[in-house]
Amino acid sequence: KEDSPLLKDRGVRKDSPGAGAGYDGYEYDKYKTFYISLSLVYSFIVCGLVTVALGAALEDLAGDVGYEATAIGSIYVARGVGSVLGSFLSFYVFEYSNAVRALVANEVLAALVTAAMPFITRLWTLHAAYFMIGCVTSVLQAGSMLLLRKIHKEKAGPWLGAFGASFVSAGIAVPALQLLFPSLTLQFLLIAVLVLCGACWLLTLPPLREDIHSSVEDSQPLPIHQPPEQLIAPHYWAECVVAAMIFLAIGGGDSLTFYLETYVDTTPALEGCNKALLLLFFFVFATVGDVLGILGQMDVSDRVLSLQAGGLFLTGAAGMLLVIIHPHSQIALWIGVCVFGLCNAPSISYCFNLANRLSVPSATSTSIFMLGLSLGVSLLPFFTSVAWRWLDWPQVLMCVGCGSAGLPVLLLGVAPSCSYLKDERAFVTFF
Numbered sequence: 001k002e003d004s005p006l007l008k009d010r011g012v013r014k015d016s017p018g019a020g021a022g023y024d025g026y027e028y029d030k031y032k033t034f035y036i037s038l039s040l041v042y043s044f045i046v047c048g049l050v051t052v053a054l055g056a057a058l059e060d061l062a063g064d065v066g067y068e069a070t071a072i073g074s075i076y077v078a079r080g081v082g083s084v085l086g087s088f089l090s091f092y093v094f095e096y097s098n099a100v101r102a103l104v105a106n107e108v109l110a111a112l113v114t115a116a117m118p119f120i121t122r123l124w125t126l127h128a129a130y131f132m133i134g135c136v137t138s139v140l141q142a143g144s145m146l147l148l149r150k151i152h153k154e155k156a157g158p159w160l161g162a163f164g165a166s167f168v169s170a171g172i173a174v175p176a177l178q179l180l181f182p183s184l185t186l187q188f189l190l191i192a193v194l195v196l197c198g199a200c201w202l203l204t205l206p207p208l209r210e211d212i213h214s215s216v217e218d219s220q221p222l223p224i225h226q227p228p229e230q231l232i233a234p235h236y237w238a239e240c241v242v243a244a245m246i247f248l249a250i251g252g253g254d255s256l257t258f259y260l261e262t263y264v265d266t267t268p269a270l271e272g273c274n275k276a277l278l279l280l281f282f283f284v285f286a287t288v289g290d291v292l293g294i295l296g297q298m299d300v301s302d303r304v305l306s307l308q309a310g311g312l313f314l315t316g317a318a319g320m321l322l323v324i325i326h327p328h329s330q331i332a333l334w335i336g337v338c339v340f341g342l343c344n345a346p347s348i349s350y351c352f353n354l355a356n357r358l359s360v361p362s363a364t365s366t367s368i369f370m371l372g373l374s375l376g377v378s379l380l381p382f383f384t385s386v387a388w389r390w391l392d393w394p395q396v397l398m399c400v401g402c403g404s405a406g407l408p409v410l411l412l413g414v415a416p417s418c419s420y421l422k423d424e425r426a427f428v429t430f431f
Contacts, residue, residue, distance in 0.1 A: 032206055033151065039201045040144040041162040043103060046195045047137040048170030050114050053191050054079075054133060056174050057117075060184050065123045078127040080378025082134025087371040089135070090142035095363040100202055103143045107199035110136045115192035118185040134374075142363075142370040145352070147208075149361030156361075157305070157353030161294040164348045168287045239365045241415040242355040243372030245408040249313075249351060250373055251380025252404020253344040257282065258381050259388070259397050260337065266394045269328035278337060285338045286345035293346025297353055305357070309350040310412055316343035316405035323398045340401055347408070358415060380404070 054061075062072050093102045113132050120126050141163065148159045177187050257279065264275040296308055319339030326332035352369065359365045380400065388396045 036205055036208070037148060037151065037159055039198070039205060040148050041159065041166070042198050042201060043107065043140050043144040044163050044166035045169065046107065046110070046191075046198045047140050048167040049173060049191050049194060050110060050133060051137060052167065052170040052174045053114070053177075053188065054117070054130065056178065057184060057187070061117060061120070061126060064118070064121055065126050067123065072123065072126070075127055075130045077378070077382075079130040079134035080374065082131040082136075083138040083374035083378065084371065086135040086138025087142065087367050087374050090139045090146075090370060091363045091367040093139055093363075094143050094146055094366075099143055099147055100205060100208065103140060104199045104202045106136045106140050106143070107195055107202070110140065111192040111195035111199070114188055114195060117188050138370055138374055141373075142366050145369070146361060146363060146366040149356050149366065153361070154357055155299075156356050157297040157349070158294045160352040160356065161290065161297060161346070161349030163352065164345050165287070165290040165294065168283060168290055168345060172283070172287075236359075236365060236368055238358040238415055239355060239368040241411050242351055242358065243368050245354075245411045245415070246348060246351045246369060246372040247376035247380070248404040248408050248411075249344060249348050249376070251376030252401050253286075253341075253348075254377055255381045255384040255397060255400050255404075256337070256340065256344075259384065263394050263397050264333075267327070270330055270333065273330050273333065278334065281334070282337050282341040285341035289342040289345040290349070293349050296346075297350065302357055305350065305353060306412060306416075309347065309354060310409055312343040312347045312350060313405050313409045313412070316340045316347065317402050317409075319343070320398050320402035320405060324395060324402060327395055327398075336398070340405070344405065347405070351408075354412075354415065 058075075062068060065072075110133065113129055113136070117129060120129060145160060145163065149156045152159055177190065181187050181190065260279055260282065261275040264270050264273050264278065293312075297305065300308070316339065319336040321336075322332050322339075323336035355365070355369055384397060384400045387400075388394065
């Protein structure tokens with residue numbers, strides 16, 4: 001099956017104009033492949049729009065059910081539980097069903113829940129809606145990531161980098177919608193329409209090769225350049241190590257964005273610091289980092305990829321360490337936060353790229369990565385707040401940021417040796 005092209009037709013010959021990457025003397029139609037890939041990236045974008053919109057509108061949504069925003073923080077727990085459940089469900093959804101149809105169904109469900117958000121007047125219904133959004137977006141992200149990995153194989157890294165960029169772009173798009181359309185109902189209806197556009201886009205895709213949808217055990221190709229005698233029985237140790245890296249990277253970044261303004265408020269020496277502008281600079285540098293990260297991952301060797309990832313993690317840790325060493329310096333805070341944003345955002349896409357090169361694309365491996373992401377978003381910010389209250393020490397936030405960037409460097413040295421792909425390639429040479 002793998003010797004057939006991506007699409008059900010036989011594609012074009014190598015010497016044909018407009019030929020892309022392919023197998024067995026035939027080439028993929030690169031324009032159709034690009035069209036399919038863009039539709040999957042758009043699924044990342046709509047997930048980011050829905051997630052960011054729920055956070056930005058929390059105060060209004062809480063008012064609709066008769067509570068203050070600070071009194072219903074449990075809805076984030078509900079969304080986190082939904083995300084974890086979605087990570088588990090995505091294995092069954094994409095292992096035993098048509099992947100594109102599953103994505104369409106989940107986008108339609110996400111659009112319906114999003115459109116209903118402004119009309120919710122009961123607290124338990126709001127919790128249920130956040131739970132459903134967490135579950136559906138987790139399945140959407142896992143499915144889009146799985147198809148991108150199957151389509152692009154080892155070159156999927158830059159496409160996977162769009163995952164982080166989608167949330168950063170949503171962080172800019174949602175405030176713009178709020179400025180253009182003051183009505184909360186209109187905001188959510190517009191976002192729901194954008195989500196439905198993604199479902200319609202998926203319906204226009206040309207037929208994918210049958211093995212794209214089938215069970216990985218029946219259709220999985222051998223890794224590129226790997227003869228059969230160099231393979232051993234599959235396991236998922238490498239996926240678990242990379243999932244731990246994703247857990248730390250995204251959890252540390254979310255913790256900083258959630259509690260940075262509180263950190264400024266509770267540190268007397270930082271009085272007068274423009275906390276809103278500081279958070280904006282964090283997102284601006286994160287956007288720049290995402291773009292540079294996507295460009296930096298194009299056509300690089302495994303060794304260079306590892307060196308770049310290690311450099312990002314170490315530089316991000318150094319930025320947080322600067323704030324820890326100089327806790328009363330506003331200059332150190334601005335430099336540290338901007339450096340951390342510049343390095344943290346692309347480091348997540350580097351983790352996905354590393355995972356893509358250490359494992360074959362399957363529903364199980366992708367679900368493991370998404371589980372690490374879901375747990376990182378839910379648990380690390382929660383533990384940060386608990387430790388902060390227990391120790392009554394704002395620097396806990398910077399310590400978490402430093403650890404979330406430093407510990408993945410150690411895991412980066414372990415991950416290649418955990419892979420079941422018997423590979424001669426050196427991922428990391430400085431450990």
